[in-house]
């Protein structure tokens with residue numbers, strides 16, 4: 549094995565610390581990004597501010613070409629580049645969606661389109677976008693059960709719920725997939741497999757931006773809020789930046805303005821929301837360093853374990869908390885226990901005679917919240 553820590557590697561490490569720019573790798577020369585840029589240019593998008601790059605810690609993302617000032621537009625992606633349910637309904641899938649009863653959900657329409665276009669390979673007009681999408685995801689729903697088993701208990705429970713949810717999504721969508729058979733020479737079961745749907749579900753879940761579409765009779769009444777935004781979806785999350793992001797009805801572009809300045813050749817971040825680490829791992833498959841919203845979840849077992857075992861009212865107190873939806877999402881953040889955790893603890897510590905009025909307090913606090 550090669551000896552590490554010699555003089556040369558020390559000098560290299562020191563240089564890297566002094567000049568973190570050298571640790572970012574420009575990826576714009578890669579064939580997949582050259583193709584994507586051409587594809588975007590054909591749809592009237594040319595980028596002046598950003599370059600695809602790989603960063604230590606956050607992986608693939610976008611780097612600023614020039615310094616960006618607070619309030620500046622960082623990206624403005626025309627509607628023609630967006631993949632929404634409009635795209636799907638206008639496509640060859642539209643007639644099948646219109647025929648299917650009960651109407652498929654917006655999410656199912658998008659997932660079916662992604663799977664079908666990926667299957668089309670070179671024939672797909674979305675190929676340059678599909679080529680830069682991850683092949684696999686790191687959300688707990690994609691992890692082996694033995695790995696999920698190693699997660700903290702409340703997260704483990706949510707990860708299992710998520711797995712069941714996607715399994716049910718797959719099972720309940722099979723009829724719709726069968727109806728698409730006339731479009732394919734291969735058996736639809738081998739195209740719209742569980743793993744293909746899981747990939748599409750994770751693609752939408754981890755990458756789509758929020759864009760509300762009006763309800764349409766050919767789709768179910770579930771909110772239609774997803775838009776896949778090629779290139780823009782290379783922006784990673786930082787809890788420390790602020791951005792304004794929305795579809796602009798006048799310019800017909802999805803626009804992101806930064807409220808946080810960014811130096812030239814730094815990674816440009818957006819904020820996916822004030823999410824704690826559980827939520828980021830569950831929904832996006834990663835945990836950021838130094839998250840100000842990070843917190844520790846306190847489970848029912850932990851609560852009971854550290855309270856007096858002689859309390860005869862414990863079961864009653866727990867059922868009051870359950871009735872008022874106060875047994876989950878009890879957390880400790882950087883600033884100490886959350887309001888929910890304090891309220892639950894107050895109730896659990898009540899003396900028997902105080903319990904009745906405590907029940908009223910919980911109901912009142914919940915009402916006031």
Ligand SMILES: C[S@@+](CC[C@H](N)C(=O)[O-])C[C@H]1O[C@@H](n2cnc3c(N)ncnc32)[C@H](O)[C@@H]1O
Nearest residue numbers: 606608754755781782783784785832833834836
């Ligand atoms: C919208 S995509 C961003 C681009 C993505 N990094 C890529 O290479 O395609 C969201 C995904 O990026 C990754 N990601 C976003 N922010 C991150 C961060 N701060 N640290 C590590 N991974 C991050 C996660 O895998 C997440 O699911």
